[in-house]
Amino acid sequence: MAGLLGTSSAAAALLSSRSISSSSSSKASIPALSFNPVHNQGRRFYGGIGLPSKKGRSHFSISNVATELSPAQEQAQKLSKENQRPVYPFAAIVGQDEMKLCLLLNVIDPKIGGVMIMGDRGTGKSTTVRSLVDLLPEITVVQSDPFNSDPSDPESMGMEVREKLIKGEQLPTLKVKINMVDLPLGATEDRVCGTIDIEKALTEGVKAFEPGLLAKANRGILYVDEVNLLDDHLVDVLLDSAASGWNTVEREGISISHPARFILIGSGNPEEGELRPQLLDRFGMHAQVGTVRDAELRVKIVEERARFDKNPKEFRETYKADQEKLQEQITAARDCLPGVQIDHELRVKISRVCAELNVDGLRGDIVTNRAAKALAALKGRDKVTPEDIAVVIPNCLRHRLRKDPLESIDSGLLVVEKFYEVFS
Numbered sequence: 001m002a003g004l005l006g007t008s009s010a011a012a013a014l015l016s017s018r019s020i021s022s023s024s025s026s027k028a029s030i031p032a033l034s035f036n037p038v039h040n041q042g043r044r045f046y047g048g049i050g051l052p053s054k055k056g057r058s059h060f061s062i063s064n065v066a067t068e069l070s071p072a073q074e075q076a077q078k079l080s081k082e083n084q085r086p087v088y089p090f091a092a093i094v095g096q097d098e099m100k101l102c103l104l105l106n107v108i109d110p111k112i113g114g115v116m117i118m119g120d121r122g123t124g125k126s127t128t129v130r131s132l133v134d135l136l137p138e139i140t141v142v143q144s145d146p147f148n149s150d151p152s153d154p155e156s157m158g159m160e161v162r163e164k165l166i167k168g169e170q171l172p173t174l175k176v177k178i179n180m181v182d183l184p185l186g187a188t189e190d191r192v193c194g195t196i197d198i199e200k201a202l203t204e205g206v207k208a209f210e211p212g213l214l215a216k217a218n219r220g221i222l223y224v225d226e227v228n229l230l231d232d233h234l235v236d237v238l239l240d241s242a243a244s245g246w247n248t249v250e251r252e253g254i255s256i257s258h259p260a261r262f263i264l265i266g267s268g269n270p271e272e273g274e275l276r277p278q279l280l281d282r283f284g285m286h287a288q289v290g291t292v293r294d295a296e297l298r299v300k301i302v303e304e305r306a307r308f309d310k311n312p313k314e315f316r317e318t319y320k321a322d323q324e325k326l327q328e329q330i331t332a333a334r335d336c337l338p339g340v341q342i343d344h345e346l347r348v349k350i351s352r353v354c355a356e357l358n359v360d361g362l363r364g365d366i367v368t369n370r371a372a373k374a375l376a377a378l379k380g381r382d383k384v385t386p387e388d389i390a391v392v393i394p395n396c397l398r399h400r401l402r403k404d405p406l407e408s409i410d411s412g413l414l415v416v417e418k419f420y421e422v423f424s
Contacts, residue, residue, distance in 0.1 A: 086312040086313060086316050087130050087131050087133055087134065088127050088130075088131050088305075088308055089131060089134065089315070089316055089319040089322070089323055090128070090131040090132060090134060090135050090323065090326065091319045091322035091323050091326055092304060092308070092315070092319045092322075093124060093127070093128055093131060094292075094297060094300055094301050094304065095292055095297060095301075096123070096124055096128060096289050098287050098288065098289070098395065099115075099117055099119075099125070099128055099287040099289050100128060101375075101391070101392075101395075102115045102117075102285045102286075102287045102395055103115060103128065103129065103132055103265070104135075104330065104378065105285070105371050105374040105375060105378070105392070106263050106265070106284065106285070107132065107135065107136065107137075107178075107221075107263070107330055107334075108330060108333045108334055108337060108374040108377060108378060109334075109337055109370055109371075109373070109374040109377075110261075110262075110263045111370060112284040112285060112367055112370045112371055112374065113242070113243075113264075113282070113283060113284025113285070113363075113367060114242060114263050114264035114265055114266070114283050114284050114285070115263075115265050115266070115283060115284065115285045115286070115287055116227070116265075116266045116267075116268075116275070116280060116283040116285070116286045116287070116399065117129070117265070117266065117267040117268075117286075117287045117288075117289060118267070118268055118269070118270055118286070118287070118288055118289070119267075119269070119270075119287075119288060119289030119290060120269065120289070120290060120291045121269055121271075122291070123289045123290065123291055123292075124289070125225075125267040125289060126223075126225050126267060129223050129265055129267065130180070130182075130223070132180065132221065133177070133180050134323055134327075135323065135326055135327055135330055136177050136178035136180065136220075136221070137177075137178060137327070137330060137331050137334060138175045138176060138177055138178070139175070139176065139177075139178055139219060140152075140173050140174070140175055141173065141174065141175075141176055141219070142157075142158075142161050142171050142172070142173055143171075143172040143173060143174050144172075145158055145160070145161055146158065146211040146215055146216070147161075147211070147215050147218045147258055147259055148176075148179065148216075148218050148219045148220065149161040149218075149259070150219060151165075151171045151173050155245070155259065156218065156219055156245075156259045156261055157259065158215075158258055158259065159256075159258070178219065178220050178221065179216065179217065179219070179220035179221070180220060180221040180222075180223060181213050181216050181217040181220060181221070181222050181223065181262075182223050182225070183213060183222060183223065183224045183225075183238075185225065185226055185229060185230070187213065187234070189233070189234060189237065190212065191212055191213060192212050192213050192214060192234060192237065192238070193212045193214055193237060193247055193249050194209060194210055194211045194212035194214065194215055194247070194249050194258075195209075195210050195212070195249065195251070196208065196209055196210075196249055196251045196254050196256060197209075197210070198251055198252050198254065209249070209256050209258075211258070212247075212249075214238075214241055214247040214258075214260040214262070215247070215258055215260065217260065217262040218258075218259050218260050218261055218262060219259075219261055219262070220262055220263070221262060221263045221265060222238070222242075222262045222263070222264050222265070223265045223266075223267075224238065224264070224265070224266045224267070225267050226267065226268055226269070226272065227266035227267065227268050227275065228268040228269070228272050228273045228274065228275055229268070229272055229273070232276075235275075235279060236279075238264060239264070239279060239282045241260040241262075242260075242262060242263075242264040242282070243282060245259060245260060245261040246258070246259060246260055247259075247260035264283070266283065277402075277403070280399045280400075281360070281361070281363060281399070281400055282363075283399065284363075284367045284370075284371070284396070285367065285371065285392075285395045285396055286395055286396075286398055286399035287395055288398075288412070329378060330378075332377075332380070333374065333377040333378045333380075334377075336377050336380075336382065337373065337374060337377040339382050340373040340376050340377050340381070340382050340383065340384065341382060341383050341384070342369060342372060342373060342383070342384040343383075343384070346372075346384060346386065346389065347365075347369060349389075349422050349423055350365055350368050350369060350372075350389060350393070351365045352422050353393065353397070353415070353418050353419055353422050354368070354397065356418055356421075356422070357397060357401060357414070357415065357418055358401075358402060359397060359400045359401065360400065360402075361400075363400070364396060364397050364400050367396045368389065368392060368393050368396040368397065371392035371395070371396055372384045372388045372389045372392050372393075375388045375391060375392055376388050386423055389419070389423070390416075390419060390423075393415055393416075393419055394412040394413075394415045394416055395412075397415045398410075398411040398412040398414075398415055399411075401414065401415070
């Protein structure tokens with residue numbers, strides 16, 4: 001229990017000294033969790049071109065570049081994927097249960113709003129996030145579409161796909177893994193958002209759009225390492241796109257919008273600077289990771305990493321069963337999530353905790369409800385218990401509390417204490 005709470009050691013001690021009665025029993029155990037061996041702003045359509053209007057001038061057509069792959073390119077891409085270095089298995093990561101749980105809950109319910117992971121250097125933040133790739137479930141996308149359009153959801157479709165759907169054309173589809181995109185630290189705004197070929201638009205009447213990383217991350221995960229070192233304007237762009245689900249690119253009066261619905265995962269080191277509170281609030285959950293102090297556990301981590309570096313494929317085979325079990329749990333949880341219920345009384349108590357902690361806005365209430373439901377689904381239950389809320393509420397609220405420079409107590413512990421005060 002304490003390993004999943006994601007609070008400080010003091011908070012874990014406090015939680016272990018108290019118990020919460022639960023009327024629901026779990027239908028399925030979740031041994032994988034021991035790890036031992038998005039906000040909708042309504043329908044938005046693609047707007048006009050935005051060029052200065054000239055009488056009698058016809059509308060521009062849209063041309064997305066590099067959307068089709070030749071058979072030779074597809075074969076080369078397949079070979080490249082087969083030969084790339086395997087990632088470290090998620091199930092093999094020792095410790096850091098708080099971070100792992102936050103990541104799993106966001107994969108189950110992307111509308112939680114992402115995770116901000118803060119911790120010391122060398123604590124496995126990037127390794128853990130990238131290890132999610134193997135666990136991501138498959139989704140249906142329109143073939144050769146740069147935006148990973150969902151053929152059944154107009155709100156996540158690119159413009160060309162939507163136009164074909166309106167015309168009644170058949171859309172070839174295929175199943176692919178949810179995509180994870182790494183945002184390089186030195187990425188430019190054009191690389192992130194995409195760019196428009198102005199010359200082609202003016203001379204040929206074609207709005208040629210080169211999709212950026214936000215297009216590639218649509219319906220997937222966007223990972224930003226060292227987010228506190230990014231320029232503020234890029235952070236604003238990422239957060240706005242994650243919240244609205246859309247990205248708009250404008251140049252010289254020409255604009256284009258495309259869906260950009262993704263789970264935003266950020267990581268950083270507090271020593272390199274904190275994010276502004278208003279930006280932190282935009283992340284659904286906040287995970288704190290620390291350096292492992294137990295000598296035996298540190299030795300185990302070093303040995304496991306050495307085994308992986310020596311023979312990655314063989315190492316991954318030893319964790320294949322655990323990985324597959326965790327994949328099945330995630331898929332089952334995503335399927336049963338819509339049927340998970342949370343009693344009105346529990347929702348009232350969650351909001352009371354938020355109110356008494358002076359949490360600004362309602363994001364804290366919404367995220368806590370969603371995270372508790374996702375955890376119940378992961379445990380195979382269709383009803384949220386107080387214990388589920390106790391596990392997730394520190395990660396949903398700790399980064400939303402107003403900072404008191406004279407306060408020495410951990411913010412997660414403040415949330416836990418207020419939880420027991422209200423729920424007791």
